[in-house]
Amino acid sequence: MLYVNDYIYEITLVKDKNTVFEQLKNNLRKDKDWLDKKIKEWQKVTSRLNKLIVMIDENISAYDNKQLALLYKDQVNSLADSWSYPIMGEGCDPFSTNRLILQIQGELKVSSQEAREIALTLTKSKVKSFLDEEKLGLLRLALLKKQKSLKFSLELKKHTAEYHWIKNNYLETQVLEEEFFLEEIDELCKSSIAEIKNKLHELENYDSVVKKQKSALYKKYDLGKRFSEGLQLSISILEKMAWWIDQRKIVMLHGFHAIFKILNNICKRFKDTPYILHDMKYATDFEIYTLLAEDKQIDRKLLAERRKFGLHALDATEEWTYLSGKEAKEVYKVFMQKFASTEIKGLTASVGKENKNLIGEVNVVSNVNKEHFKPGSILVTSMTRPEFVSLMRKAAAIITDEGGITCHAAIVSRELGIPCIIGTKVATKILKTGDRIEVDVKTGVVRKI
Known part of the structure; x- marks a missing residue:
């Protein structure tokens, strides 16, 4: 990972991602339930992570530094464990971007545009995304407000409690208040009741509509017979990964909220050494742990340097390399030269x-x-x-x-x-x-x- 002024570049080899995707297919050929089993394992890991997040949200000030060090370590490890399962989905990108449409086009003898539409439909998740679920909640609230329902205030509180994290990202987190969602609702209320009901109907029936769209394509093109085993397997993986990556994002956004809450608390605890919250996000896990457990101070200049130009790399032997400042900047220059193209x-x-x-x-x-x-x-x-x-x-x-x-x-x-x-x-x-x-x-x- 290359960090440049709070902007992150992921540098990975396409061949490595292709290897992951092929291994994923091989695992499923040996055991058709392999992916479902991995998802169940992930859900157990995520359940433990969610309990830690609640502990951090409710009791963070009650821990002394050494206790907080252990809690931080536990949270980071649980977050990493949770991340490690669906990361296999990243291996699907080169295939879905570069090869899927061409393969559909070749096997069905259709135009590239037709192949693209087939690919887009077949790889859709069968389940609504969390963004769709939140939008569904907003539409219901907009309808209640338009109808001047007495339930509106209570339902707004529930929606805020459920989705206060939805604007979080991997750099910043915030707890959204009711006012934010009210603005969204007011925008939706510019539509008529009939229009809101139509949008509600579309989203509420997403699952069945997508199922019908997929079935229609299978019938129209006789895909069960015309698609090769490898292509059918690839599409089933992409479909399931669409759902899993969406679920992973929910977990990660909650997880980073907890991590950043700890970092913010650390900045308040060490007032004599004024750490900047954004800079602290560039400290290593070990640096944070030893700061809390052993009172070993972190070099603030180094943190600022990493934020401007930093490199965090893992090699084939699973050894980590950390670079910052001039060394990281040189890597950045080489990286950017590879994209000296106008196409x-x-x-x-x-x-x-x-x-x-x-x-x-x-x-x-x-x-x-x-x-x-x-x-x-x-x-x-x-x-x-x-x-x-x-x-x-x-x-x-x-x-x-x-x-x-x-x-x-x-x-x-x-x-x-x-x-x-x-x-x-x-x-x-x-x-x-x-x-x-x-x-x-x-x-x-x-x-x-």
């Missing part, structure tokens, strides 16, 4: 409602809370997360560096009906805010004009 090409995850090329102005955003987004512009970012949804709703199109066909940007853009190109690898390196570009939804090519 931007990715996978079209959504063609948009109009299904035609789009010309517009670029707006690059890496941090939703720090950078302005101009409504109607084309959102360019490394990858989208839940806190990006408010921007995505205002965007004419979305372009990302990362992601596969089941990623967050792909799913949300299809829901919004706007064009989306994912997995370009280089969009944020080549494009700048204000650039004029043309987005070709048929080929996934983005051109400066």
Whole structure:
């Protein structure tokens, strides 16, 4: 991982991800229930993590430094354990981005556009995403408010308690208040009761609609006979991973909330050595533990240096390397040179409602809370997360560096009906805010004009 001014670059080899994906398929060939068993194991690990999160939320001030050190260590280890299971889903990205559509096209002898639509439908999760569940709650609240129901206030409190974390990300967390959700509800209330009911009906019936869409494709193309065993297996993996990665995100956003709460508490405890909360996020687990357990102070200059330019690498022997400052900057330069290209090409995850090329102005955003987004512009970012949804709703199109066909940007853009190109690898390196570009939804090519 390369850190540059709070921006994170994941540097992994495509061949390693392909190896993970092939191993995943081999495991399922030997045991068709292998993935389901792993998910059950993950759910047990996650259950323990959730108990720790509750402890941190309720009792953090009651622990002395050494007790907090042990709690922190336990939380980090549990979070890592929880992360380690669905991380296999990352191995699906190169296949879903580069090979899936071509394989469907080859086996069915259909156009690339037809193959893409088949791929998008078959890899959809059969279950609503947590963002859809939250949207469903907001729509129900909007309906209650429009109907002037006495239940509205109580239901708003329940919704706030359930989704106060939804704007969290891997850098910052916040506890949302009722006012935030009221603004969202007021926006929905601009629609008529009939329109709100229609949107509610669509979301409430998502599961059955998706099931019918998949069944219709299998019947239309006789996919049970025409798809190879390998392709059917790959699609079933992608479908399940779409759900699992969505669930992982819920766990991670809660988990990071707890970690950052501990770090914030540490900053208050060590007032004589004023640590900056954002800088503390670049301390290693060992540094945090020894600070609490042994009162071993952390070099604040080193933390600030890592935040500006830092590298955290794991080699084939499972040895960690940490670089910062000039050394990390040199790695960054080499990394950026690999993207000294003017061609931007990715996978079209959504063609948009109009299904035609789009010309517009670029707006690059890496941090939703720090950078302005101009409504109607084309959102360019490394990858989208839940806190990006408010921007995505205002965007004419979305372009990302990362992601596969089941990623967050792909799913949300299809829901919004706007064009989306994912997995370009280089969009944020080549494009700048204000650039004029043309987005070709048929080929996934983005051109400066």
